[in-house]
Amino acid sequence: MKIYKINIALLIAGNCLPFFAGAQHKPAKSTVAVHHTVQPGTKLIPLDPSVRTGKLANGFTYYIRHNNEPEHRVVMYLANKVGSILETDEEQGLSHFLEHMSFNGTEHFPKSELINYLQKAGVRFGADLNAYTSFDETVYQLPLPTDDPAVMKNGLQIMRDWAQGLTLETAEIEKERGVIMEEERLGRGAADRILRQTLPVMVNHSRYASRLPIGKADVILHFKPEVIRNYYHKWYRPDLQALIIVGDIDVAKMEQLVRQKFADLKSPPNEKPRLKYSSSLTGKNQFLAITDKELTNTVIEVNCKHKEQKIYTETDYRASLLKSLFNGMLSRRYMELSRQANPPFLEGGAAIRDVMPGLEAFKLYVSCRPGEVESGFKAVWRETARLQRLGFSKTELERSKREYLNEMEAMMQEKDKMTSDTYVNAYLNHFLNGGATPGLSKQNEMINRFIPTITLAEVNALAKEYIRETNRDIIVTAPEKDKATLPAESAVLAWIRDVNAEKMDAFKDDVSTLPLLAHMPVPGKIVKEEKDAKTGLTFLTLSNGVNVILKKTNFKNDEIVFQAFTNGGTSLYSDADYESASNAANIISSAGVGNYNASQLEKYLSGKQMSVFPFIDERTQGFMGNTNTKDMDSAFSLLYAYATEPRKDEQIFKGIISNAKAALVNKDDDPESVFSDTMTTVLGNYNIRRTPANLEKIAQINLDRAYSIYKERFANVTGMKFVLVGNIDEAKLKPYLEKYIASLPANGTIEAAKNLDIHVPEGLISKTVYAGKEDKAMVYLVFSGKFDYDYASTLKMQALKETLEIRLLERLREEESGVYSPAAEVSTRKLPDGRYGISIYFGCSPANVERMIASAVDEVEKLRKVGPAPENIEKFKAEDLHTMQTIMKTNNFWLDYLTGQLSNGEPLDQISNYNKLIKGMTAKEVKDIADKYLTGKNYIRLVLLPESVKAK
Template identity: 25%
Template structure:
């Protein structure tokens, strides 16, 4: 259950009624200049973080294509990775891997309707020469070799195939309806299959030379650099790039969509929903007035979401059953309000949504609500810390996003002054007027319905809801004041302590709980807490597995510590705190994300969650409704049908590893729920707590002793078992498959089921991560680069933490006629891995892992996730405390030997397919 308004989100949620139309000043920390040839550069130098991030942005996207060039901007983007003056074929990717970067997260590119953006995130500034070599090649040195163009067509068609579904997601459908009467409808960045297949090196070069000109290019650099050195780099590499004659494209704004009511079949995996799309006009943030209006839009959207979440919780059982936000399509902004609910409660849910919107539109909001979006003086410290914590890749992503939207990049102090100036003028009357203006226009209304609903009835209910929405809104009941929990009933003490490092303390509480606290100044105001242990669903007897899916929701929906579910929701929202469960087949945990000022409140709530659950039949019923709906939708989806027919067979349908049936969910009792809670938080468990934050150790020590040390763990009401998969399914066919895919789409998968022991130590976990990188590189080279069968073939470890044996998986979305060929290639990779890996392969992948694990302390959320994983699984955290030492201690021979064991002849290889309906399996 995630009920969180993050600090970063709050920075975007403030608004203003009116202000001057004076021009916004750009952040003075950014150095912006222009070469004589027209190329613009933007440099942000900072030695706070070692990495360096670069973006090369071109004012060229799908809107710049002619009718005979559909998809060419995107095609040229692909060709930048397929040979240039300084890098043969995939040379840039090979070089980036050699320095520890990974294709996808660290080196990539993307194309929109008006921009093409090239992405480079370097581990340090030692590799800038190569980076600028490549950018110089992108500018005017791409080979666009005819053979490479032909090879890349299969990859791009594969990407087109992956992105085209007969049944679209709700947001994709709404986007397509918004642009239906605009130029964008015929200018999808990926193009069309005929246009892709007819492209030639000559036709692509024509587009390339027309639009890749310096006056249309922007080079962005952020990180540990010298401004003067970067300017010299840019002048040296790109100063000779000849200026062209192509003018900068005009901004294109899509026309206003006409209000209407639209019915559309829902994706099974998404479930039933209703959406309301309000046109807010052209995107505009050129001056203070426009910027403040945007903030006000976002602030009122937050208030709408907050109110609807509260109103719908008792109907849906989901704290996140409503999605509200400002989105853009074709330079036009929209307010999107989407409610998700069980199909059988559509009428009730839609009525609540429209009556709440009408009430907020016509009755406004109170001063307390306004206070939730107002900035105060102490926000200065929070925002400065947020800005100070930004990594180069995050700062440059923010800049690029703002650039693509035509927004200025504001300086920290200017932004703070603007936010606070707005807050001083904020009042309930202005916010209420803004709400009325936003919600008074007639929206486009969408109803997404499931197969077991009657379309005509859904239409009637939607028309009725639309009519109610336009009626005068009535005043709704108050949400009440601040919420408080009952006090913690028992306190504990610390009975033992040790200092693992200067910043890592370990305390043993009087009830046996072990608390690990990592003090991290970079966490600033954030505190992340994880409580858990290994075990998960594998601990439970089979008849209780379904209860494990219901217990977390039932725990909240039943109310706790004197508060009902709505009260708990408000309690968390008021404290900017999130709590959510993690229950896997082999691990269970409770995650908490809070602010240092509310840490005691979060720990007190954790105490009540463990010590005094108050399960009720009403809470269980709501939980069943929510989980049954989600599981029914998944089982009916393409992925669900594949899992039921193929994936779950690998472990012989072990209940710990698959979703329960709706029938099992419905049959779960209150006693079952309580029994699961008892097993996870019983005396027999080795419960541990991992905390990361920037509070003094003594402060944390007192807080955990008071709130967690007093928990009295009960004896489990059922005997603990271990039903995890001790072996792969013993009687498994060599070929598995199902025919549930959409027309023209196929899935090829190959599973390697080994009897090699899984993750016995942290070092083995590191080795398997290295092997995953090597296998992924081989798959990309074989299936994508050489055979052009798929856009994104991949490999991943099939086995999960603490599972007894190791397994591996390879998968790709392909043309059904090429499904067998894909698995042939996967098997070739397996045979290659079975021979071991070269020293060079081991070294490159080890370098990638080393870089991926640098700066674990930069993000408290990520740090808590990875450290708690290692701690709970019994691997210890020493390997993470000195990543370089751990990796240095792993030899290429150890990596190669494990590859031989996992992928050798003693392992069983299973081919699997998901083919279109009516198409037989290829073997």
């Protein structure tokens, strides 16, 4: 799928490392320089020495690095400093249009042959092969297998063709106009309408305000082909381009090939200067209030803007660490606010973030509860005023420092396991945006040198520096129905003055020094141990009846992921108890555990590289989590605490319920929410356990009942399956299993889940929803029924889905230009009874709904009557085998696989037949399974159309 990006979202988050540029493997020469003004006495941060960089005589830049994760794979990115900001009024949308055309014909891969070739090589279009266009850049990505020299050679040729070898045939241009307009249609809605009004304020009415990457419809539909050809030759030139290659490659050989392949790129005569645009400060304040019929809540943003601070020197980097610590501590304060019995907002927070090129800002954000705009805004602003006046506490800073150092330590532990994408993104940012990209080792050295030196006074000074009354924007967006009560600028400013004048106490950092557990466990024993040489699994039986399955891997140096489950779940409770049961795990775990309330627990766990979450789903209950070696005691003691020492917190419960109710008030004003709720209801056969939330269902949630159900579900672990995957040291792990897992309560009874007989309804069903003001439609088609479950059949169903998706893309998008991104999904299950579902979904013009549905159903019929084209089966095989080759080397894959097999009672070595079954699969087998299941007897058609269509 081809996309365009706009990085202007408000991000309220905790600590994050200012940049990452990867691990080291061996020194390599570095010849790409960053030019900027450096203050005397400051030290430049060098480029990551592990990347081979260079610039050809024609100005073309390259970054090449060897990396083994994943093995036998390479990632190539072609970066162009060409985006919508360069377009004239007559060219608006052509940067993005060019991105599309790069997949529709090049000198060596005419028309659609590029996608066709890569699919045969195992590269998925959209998932792997992709691109994006933004204001300042257009970037193409191509992941490839490295074990086929021909594919590698052609991969470089594709990058060269993208750089200066697009054919831009008139017929292909004409076909792509409709596809791009369908992409534009998908983006329409309240969020897009609000963006177009707020963007000029956010970027201080700079050029960015009028250069959204999607462009303008009049240009997209009517530009002459020669215009885009001229634009391509004008801007796609070597001095604005870089090739980034990271993967399982020989760097020296790759560098030689790159220099040979790209040396002949030419710049156009009379080269047009590539101007650098940015949004600058004006010294003025701005206010904007907007309403929209489809907005569901009132949001107020306050942006105190500042000049962007890039990272070039060690002094710059230390300053970025200050901001990261500041953001993390402030984020946790807002989290505590949200735990009140009557939370003052639906969402709220603040942080120092980049806005657009040239600008950063202290960004405050509050999503208000209906009718509580003033109190919600004041609650969020109050924390900024408290921070300005009283600052952070010493314990907050020390905890945040510890968290930062531990995060860095964990990254260093895995430095030789970093994926190639991580490095590519670092070098991409270096080329496009400048600034430092030092590599992980240098970053680790600076963090460990600078973090201990950061003082509380320095961090507190940021609040006074960044929260200012000049260069400040206030933006209010609200549902149209609330227009009459929308606050004016004078009202918001008065709220700020009121809060600033309040008497305030310092923030109380609620930290406990008690042990986590109120009662220490009585350890059990490992009573049986078996090893299976075929699967490499170790099977342990604990004295309380828990069955432990260990899979040792080396995919990560210090990671263990785990899941534990027993049967039962919400299926054992009546419809009257369902809401309490289904929400019990979330409600009870939100209250803290053992001796710690929620806030104390969050601080206790700060900096630990582990997590544990209890769950109760329809057929099982249990725990999911992960840990490193150092934090195993914390992880397993937390699991034990969740099972044996849960807590109730009336205040937090009231807050959860209060916000759940508030979120429903205007929910039906969002057309996509209405459509989603309709789909859920219809596909759930109107069963009360499948219908969406409403006030009546929320009122059924009872804290005492949720608590008792939670305790019942974890009161007996007899027969529990506990799967752990990762770099396991059994000698270190076993004492924790005996202390915290073998000690869990068990009564010897093994429960079974009930079959509730809830499934997609049978027969022919059609439902149309009329909602929304935009001229766009959404279509969802579902084929379902009973399924004869076995492993081979599930793989054939996956092949059916993939080959169907290939044809939907070829026909609905490429041949008919009627949709942007048609997709298909398949699901199969064994328990409680065999069922399958195949769905097709896409967006399109309301005028084209019937034609697109007819084409989609026709492709389904062709699969059933004729079967898939043999070449599409081969594409599926190549894609699936390559994908599986990579994901099988991840811990989470094996955790999901093993727990899935155990849940279904299937053999744990079943996957050993995967390659044989995939390679041996034929088009006839897929046709037969399509003929068996795609009969059309159980067919559901769900369509979202705008309100205006119903009116006609």
